[in-house]
Amino acid sequence: MSASSLPAIGDPRVQRLTSLDALRGFIMVMLGSSVFGLHRVAVNIGESGIWPLVKFHTEHAAWETNMGWIGVSFWDLIQPLFMFMVGVSLPYSYAARKRRGQSDSQVLLHTLWRSLALVMLGVFLASTGSSQTRFVFTNVLAQIGLGYTFLFLLVRARPVIQASTIGVILTGYWLFFFLHGGSDGLVLPESASHVMEAPFQQWSKNVNAAADVDRWFLNQFPRPGDERFSFNGGGYHTLNFIPSLATMILGLMAGQLLMSRRDDRKKLVWLMAGGAVCLLLGVLSGMFVCPIVKRIWTPSWTLFSGAWVLWTLALFYLVFDVARLRRIAFPLVVVGMNPLAMYMMGQLLRGWLIRNLTIHGGGITSGVAGGLGMSEMTRGQFMPLWQYTAAFIVMWLVCYGMYRRKIFLRI
Secondary structure, eight states: OOGGGSOOTTOTTOOOOHHHHHHHHHHHHHHHHTGGGHHHHHHHHOSSTTHHHHHHHTSOOSOOOTTGGGGOOTGGGHHHHHHHHHHHHHHHHHHHHHHTTOOHHHHHHHHHHHHHHHHHHHHHHHHTTOSSOOOOOOSHHHHHHHHHHHHHTTTTSOHHHHHHHHHHHHHHHHHHHHTOOOOTTOOOOGGGOBOOOTTOGGGBBTBSHHHHHHHHHGGGSOOGGGOOOOOOTTOOOGGGHHHHHHHHHHHHHHHHHHHSSSOHHHHHHHHHHHHHHHHHHHHHHHHHTSOOOTTTTOHHHHHHHHHHHHHHHHHHHIIIIISOOOGGGHHHHHHHTSHHHHHHHHHHTHHHHHHHHHHHHHHHHHHHHHHTTOOHHHHHHHHHHHHHHHHHHHHHHHHHHHHHTTOOOOO
């Protein structure tokens, strides 16, 4: 895509796309509802029917095998979609600020403020319920904040520079892990480690280059009871923001493609072809270069997930902006235009809503379930579905009220 195919900054033809709000809304529905409690239902029911599959796809894969792409779940793809959409949205927000007459230095200052605010919000959410601030940076908001300024610096770069930057990031990150000498003398609980077999041992859980950086970096901050940080229970690391920056750059390229003067068919072809290239490179690199592991955002995971986020964007663009089926997008758009509000409610209020709706509305739920002929055991198994759905409906109604009053949370 040449620079000449992009509309000029401030071009009035740059319009808000329903597909972007709808896709952002879909992501927030998944996060805000935590997929409607289906994982808990699957745990309650056990190894019966489709429920093992539901259980697998509503949580992150525990870790991966040497052929790790087999273990990727639906839930694994939500964070890449989130970060990808940050990149897609950036050229639109940049163009909007330029239309308002802001200089590049003013936009850069706002970008720096936004980056800092996102990191601090991530730390705040990680610290909720703790007696002391928990300085961890693996929350998705913190990860976006750590990479956002670097993403902004590429907003006016040519596509070849953006693509080359993705290549440099992924190659450099692979080398960083590959050349790591190992964590000498480190002893971890069995549950905290997952040792990969050769030639992928450098990507083992909590025994890798990024984990060693965290064992130094996170211990520079105050910690509860002066306890030193030694491992992350889920295997996540602060440096995940580096390869996930490549995911955001991929989104930036996709956003500029959608803003371009190309016709809809060519845009869809580019998105689908880009996804095919990412899938091929992701699977091949997952077999021969490094395992596909979401939790440490390996280069092969970046490419593999890149395929699915590009294809998902293509699907939403086809349905809502090419076929113009915009009415059915409304429930998603309500959330997609207030993603921060839904995300914060999901993190801070969902548990409180579930508790209080269960206490004060449990009788209604039991009455409806009884009317449907459900046994007491079945009611108990499916209770998380009613709880999480009811809490989500309340949060959606809050977003709807904000939408009606044109109240949109922004950083």
